[in-house]
Amino acid sequence: MALGNFQDVEYRQICSEKTLQSNSQGFFLDCYNMFIQEAGNKWIKTIFGKAKSDKERLELLYKSQETSELLRNFLNNIQEVFRSKNAEVSQKRRLEGETLIKQNDYNRALILFSQSVIRAPKTGTEKRFDSGLSLSLALWGRSEALLHLKKFSEALMDIQQALKENLPASFKARAFWNMGICYEGTNEPSRAKISFNLAENLLQNDLEKLQKLIGLKRQILNNSEKIPEMHSIKPNISGNINEIIPNVSRKLKVKSSKKFGRYMVAGERIPVGDHLVVESPYAACLLPEMSGTHCHECFKRLLAPYGCEDCASVAFCSVECREKAQKTYHQYECKFLDLLIGSGMSILGYTALRMVTQKGLAECLKIYKNRDKEPIYKLCTNSHLRSPEDFLQRTLMSTFLLRILQKSHFFPENTNQISEMQLSIGEMILFNLQMLQFNAHEVYETIIDKLKSKISHIGVAVYLSASLFNHACNPALSRHFFGKDIILSSLRPLEANEIVPENYGPVFTRKTLMERKRCLWSRYWFDCCCVACEQEWPGIGRGLEGVNKRLRCTTEECKQFFTTPLKKNIVECSKCRKTIDLTKHIELSFWCETQYQVAADEMEKNQFENATKRLSEAITVFYRISCSPNKETHMAEEMLSKCLAQSGNQFKS
Numbered sequence: 001m002a003l004g005n006f007q008d009v010e011y012r013q014i015c016s017e018k019t020l021q022s023n024s025q026g027f028f029l030d031c032y033n034m035f036i037q038e039a040g041n042k043w044i045k046t047i048f049g050k051a052k053s054d055k056e057r058l059e060l061l062y063k064s065q066e067t068s069e070l071l072r073n074f075l076n077n078i079q080e081v082f083r084s085k086n087a088e089v090s091q092k093r094r095l096e097g098e099t100l101i102k103q104n105d106y107n108r109a110l111i112l113f114s115q116s117v118i119r120a121p122k123t124g125t126e127k128r129f130d131s132g133l134s135l136s137l138a139l140w141g142r143s144e145a146l147l148h149l150k151k152f153s154e155a156l157m158d159i160q161q162a163l164k165e166n167l168p169a170s171f172k173a174r175a176f177w178n179m180g181i182c183y184e185g186t187n188e189p190s191r192a193k194i195s196f197n198l199a200e201n202l203l204q205n206d207l208e209k210l211q212k213l214i215g216l217k218r219q220i221l222n223n224s225e226k227i228p229e230m231h232s233i234k235p236n237i238s239g240n241i242n243e244i245i246p247n248v249s250r251k252l253k254v255k256s257s258k259k260f261g262r263y264m265v266a267g268e269r270i271p272v273g274d275h276l277v278v279e280s281p282y283a284a285c286l287l288p289e290m291s292g293t294h295c296h297e298c299f300k301r302l303l304a305p306y307g308c309e310d311c312a313s314v315a316f317c318s319v320e321c322r323e324k325a326q327k328t329y330h331q332y333e334c335k336f337l338d339l340l341i342g343s344g345m346s347i348l349g350y351t352a353l354r355m356v357t358q359k360g361l362a363e364c365l366k367i368y369k370n371r372d373k374e375p376i377y378k379l380c381t382n383s384h385l386r387s388p389e390d391f392l393q394r395t396l397m398s399t400f401l402l403r404i405l406q407k408s409h410f411f412p413e414n415t416n417q418i419s420e421m422q423l424s425i426g427e428m429i430l431f432n433l434q435m436l437q438f439n440a441h442e443v444y445e446t447i448i449d450k451l452k453s454k455i456s457h458i459g460v461a462v463y464l465s466a467s468l469f470n471h472a473c474n475p476a477l478s479r480h481f482f483g484k485d486i487i488l489s490s491l492r493p494l495e496a497n498e499i500v501p502e503n504y505g506p507v508f509t510r511k512t513l514m515e516r517k518r519c520l521w522s523r524y525w526f527d528c529c530c531v532a533c534e535q536e537w538p539g540i541g542r543g544l545e546g547v548n549k550r551l552r553c554t555t556e557e558c559k560q561f562f563t564t565p566l567k568k569n570i571v572e573c574s575k576c577r578k579t580i581d582l583t584k585h586i587e588l589s590f591w592c593e594t595q596y597q598v599a600a601d602e603m604e605k606n607q608f609e610n611a612t613k614r615l616s617e618a619i620t621v622f623y624r625i626s627c628s629p630n631k632e633t634h635m636a637e638e639m640l641s642k643c644l645a646q647s648g649n650q651f652k653s
Helices: 009-018 027-046 054-063 068-076 087-102 106-119 134-148 152-164 169-185 189-203 207-222 319-327 330-343 347-357 361-369 388-407 420-439 513-523 583-604 608-625 631-647
Strands: 252-257 261-266 275-279 283-286 440-448 453-462 477-482 485-490 550-552 561-563 570-572 579-581 650-652
Touching (some): 009 388, 009 513, 027 068, 027 388, 054 068, 054 388, 054 420, 087 134, 106 134, 134 169, 169 189, 169 207, 189 207, 283 347, 319 330, 330 347, 330 388, 347 388, 347 420, 361 420, 420 440, 440 477, 477 631, 485 631, 550 608
Parallel strands (some): 440 650
Antiparallel strands (some): 252 261, 275 485, 283 453, 477 485, 550 561, 570 579
16 A cells, blocks of 8 residues: 555644634634734744744743734633523423423423523522522422432432522421432331431421321332332452552553554453453543533433532532532633633543643642653653644643633632743643543443444543553454443453554444544554554455454464365364364354354343353454454454443433
8 A cells, every 4th residue: 555545634634623623613713713824824834833842832922923912812802601590590490390290290390400400599699589599499399300200319319409408498398208208219217217207297297288298108109119220330450450550450561662652462361351441530521512411520421410509501410529520620610611612622622621620720730840750741742743833723722721720710810921830831731732632532321222322422531541552453452431431341362462452443344444544644643553454454345254264273382374164174284283183173163153143142132241251252262263354253342342331331212
């Protein structure tokens, strides 16, 4: 293949720009184009392009005659833009929810009450509506819907939060009674008894009300069987944990070379199905379009969301997640979220900012001071390959994000002037924007309906250890997510010192050689030289079906293979010079294919645990007697990946 055939420079530039600005309608791109025109090509190439460090690039943008005034005007226009609370909307949604409760339409009521909760202002701040009690009334209404849906844990949380938000005294007897129902529903009889007693004391022998509450209890707890709640369990790393590489199996080790950089290899033999990495992110950001369906903090699907205390732009699955976010990054990002969206900035831009806001100023300055020793600063940026125009766009984005930090009181100084301390944070942001381009993972969930399943991306994250895996178009690992934690598991057996590759997107079974090389060169800036590319393995529908199986010599340690069909089963090996009988290997080859089909049938019946065991055993046997490429086995590896993902993010629509 001619080298230039896949090196599409224009497409590579487009890919690079998309990692910074995903929406061409945003104002940032217009601003950047204005900078290009005003600064002029000569300044960009001969002055800015000669800068040797990120600090120098930032200083040039702030201080150069060609850019300083334009930059100042741009940054002075940055103001708070966010979706504010609205007591009137909150009240309206709550009243609509109450109407649906009376109609026994609890699912739709839940949606409306949740909207009411998110839009409700802080208790006591907007007394024109609901006497300032919009939040407590919204939470109370939602708890009623959840109770009837037998979501007892969530209903209990809403009742408790409603009481904290000054739920009117007239509701309290009913609140404690409903808490008792929730405790019975979660099998906590002693707590249920206490709650019922409190409710009865508050009723002061009002037998009519008590009889109604007893009837409600009977209706909810006895009317139908409680649907058991299914919770996925995050897998643990298989075997011992690596003492050198965090969150990684001891079966892995890191190697380094000039050609491949740092990469993971097997430190010992690794069986099929091992969980090799279970890692929480260094930083993660939810896609803005997922803010109505997923927790802003942990990425969990929302059932009964809680809002930020100040904005209505995000939602959290629990009070704990909300408090964690508000104590760290969200206090700085809160009132600028809609501005960030309007800029057209990519999710990687959000993540570059999040890497700073989640740490706080003191911790960031500590990281900056020790950056030569920080693991995050060892990740690839390809800064030596970047054009002056690319650096200019990323430097301008850094000043934009730095201005947001200034406006959000991230820094103690209240000034528009850039201090050395602020410049250091700007450097960190500029590094982040470069590093994330090549090291961020797209976090996804699997959406399942009756007929099919599909992958839906919900966010982006960067992982210190998972970023150390190189790419191959025939990956050895599956990747799935538990919340925002990444799990990497082995799809085939790996021998000691064998490279353990992940996959960055294009797989040889689905994409042609040209498509893969063009994608990887444009998106990740390298020419793939994995076995599938070097040997030009055909894909499904393009010849993989016709590739003859090769059977391994039965002599231990011999690396010879025999291409089927064979004229006779007993042959002489040209490598080890022994006469061998391949009959057993032929039989096992057919056995593997049979097991793959049985596993496929088990998956159709949702018997994923059985299918996982069957596929793991059959794939292990296949690689003991044969080798890639083999259509049936590669499809079996894809099936195994789907089975392993059953413990991860899923949503049944």
